[in-house]
Amino acid sequence: MAVVDPLIELRGVNKHYGTLHVLQSIDLTVGRGEVVVVIGPSGSGKSTLCRAMNRLESVESGEIVIDGRPLPEEGKALARLRAEVGMVFQSFNLFAHKTVLANVSLAQIKVRRRKKEEADRRSRELLDRVGLAAHADKFPAQLSGGQQQRVAIARALAMDPKALLFDEPTSALDPEMINEVLDVMRQLAHEGMTMVVVTHEMGFARSAANRVVFMADGRIVEDRAPEDFFTTPRSERAKDFLSKILTH
Amino acid sequence: MDVLTDNFSLYAEGFLGTVELTVYASALALVLGFLMASFRVAPVGSLRVFGTVWVTVLRNTPLTLLFFAVMLGLPRFGLVLPFELFAVLALGCYTSAFICEVLRSGINTVPRGQGEAARSLGMSFTQSLGTVVLPQAFRTVIPPIGSTLIALAKNSAIAGAFSVTELLGTYKTLSELGYNIVWTFVWIAVGYLIITLTISVLFNVLEKRWGVAR
Numbered sequence A: 001m002a003v004v005d006p007l008i009e010l011r012g013v014n015k016h017y018g019t020l021h022v023l024q025s026i027d028l029t030v031g032r033g034e035v036v037v038v039i040g041p042s043g044s045g046k047s048t049l050c051r052a053m054n055r056l057e058s059v060e061s062g063e064i065v066i067d068g069r070p071l072p073e074e075g076k077a078l079a080r081l082r083a084e085v086g087m088v089f090q091s092f093n094l095f096a097h098k099t100v101l102a103n104v105s106l107a108q109i110k111v112r113r114r115k116k117e118e119a120d121r122r123s124r125e126l127l128d129r130v131g132l133a134a135h136a137d138k139f140p141a142q143l144s145g146g147q148q149q150r151v152a153i154a155r156a157l158a159m160d161p162k163a164l165l166f167d168e169p170t171s172a173l174d175p176e177m178i179n180e181v182l183d184v185m186r187q188l189a190h191e192g193m194t195m196v197v198v199t200h201e202m203g204f205a206r207s208a209a210n211r212v213v214f215m216a217d218g219r220i221v222e223d224r225a226p227e228d229f230f231t232t233p234r235s236e237r238a239k240d241f242l243s244k245i246l247t248h
Numbered sequence B: 001m002d003v004l005t006d007n008f009s010l011y012a013e014g015f016l017g018t019v020e021l022t023v024y025a026s027a028l029a030l031v032l033g034f035l036m037a038s039f040r041v042a043p044v045g046s047l048r049v050f051g052t053v054w055v056t057v058l059r060n061t062p063l064t065l066l067f068f069a070v071m072l073g074l075p076r077f078g079l080v081l082p083f084e085l086f087a088v089l090a091l092g093c094y095t096s097a098f099i100c101e102v103l104r105s106g107i108n109t110v111p112r113g114q115g116e117a118a119r120s121l122g123m124s125f126t127q128s129l130g131t132v133v134l135p136q137a138f139r140t141v142i143p144p145i146g147s148t149l150i151a152l153a154k155n156s157a158i159a160g161a162f163s164v165t166e167l168l169g170t171y172k173t174l175s176e177l178g179y180n181i182v183w184t185f186v187w188i189a190v191g192y193l194i195i196t197l198t199i200s201v202l203f204n205v206l207e208k209r210w211g212v213a214r
């Protein structure tokens, strides 16, 4: 698929875990403002792909380019680039020893070098946006899963990232909390945030994604518009996978 | 009983010697242990190797041997220091290996995702270790660090054999003066107890203050 203004580009990316070839010459381009949903069976390499995009996972070969710049190996340059690509985890990973407000402010102060008052002001704005302004002084453990995940999104947004990566952001949530998180994500998509989302939420994929990338056994098997993919999957793997999740 | 009142200044001198050794060596052990623990979890391979070698060598050398090595070895390389300083070096380095491992086990109790979240926000290794991982590790390591420092206080007795003034060493003078050896040792033991109980109390307070469950 031709992408007009690429923001994230992966070319021939390979990674092994021992003898397991988790990423097999992956080519993927995500355009600015695009929302790409990644789906696929468990163990197909979705998380690894997502984590490779900000180098939480190193790769052996191939190129990863963010906004025209190749992802650096380690050190300061990598840290700077990571600040541009936010990440939201399945298990939220809020800093357990800090309040909600401090969670959102910490990296603004440490990485963006904002003054504390300025960072806190921005944090409160973002918390308000995800509907949690009233919880700023609580600790993460005092919030529900859905609330924690919305704080995590606010924390990622606080860095003013160019793109956001989501690795199964709603998989650890009770059903009634899934929508409050998806709503925030839909809103972001609507505002033009570039997003890569690993999820099995078909509703979200249909309503918010520009493309669906289907992975199996470390390869990208299909990369298509959501409606096309869900209604007429081409590969046997995708048909098989969809029949399994749609009957659930 | 007389042994204490008659020789109070001797006891006091020994007691203060042990306190000094304990305080300085503890400070050194904490700083070095912190540094080595950072090395052992650093993303730089050579630092990890250095930390591992440091811990392996120091933790597996008998402390007495280490004292010999420092007191007799370092002067051969032209480094001549007061015995007290050598003793602090030997004790501090030795204990730093244990502090390092305690800190590292504390770091391992912090879920991986905490450091990953910090790094994904663009924080450097030092920032994520210093502001996210260690403050959480700190809560779980307070009690074992207390135990390690209590062991250090008692280990400082070895310095007496290297003509450093400390508490245990006072028994030699007192037994030469003909005092009852049992009472001599009872009062020495009380001296150590005062020091080790102080450390216990200090760490209990720290634990109450910082070691709260999340």
Ligand SMILES: Nc1ncnc2c1ncn2[C@@H]1O[C@H](COP(=O)(O)OP(=O)(O)OP(=O)(O)O)[C@@H](O)[C@H]1O
Binding pocket: A017, A020, A022, A040, A041, A042, A043, A044, A045, A046, A047, A048, A049
């Ligand atoms: N640190 C690791 N060491 C060894 N193998 C790993 C490691 N992390 C993942 N794997 C393996 O790599 C493969 C891909 O893992 P990955 O987490 O990317 O899959 P996934 O598509 O995200 O699966 P899920 O839907 O279960 O989250 C799996 O077979 C997994 O067992």
Ligand SMILES: [Mg+2]
Binding pocket: A046, A047, A048, A167, A168
């Ligand atoms: Mg996964």
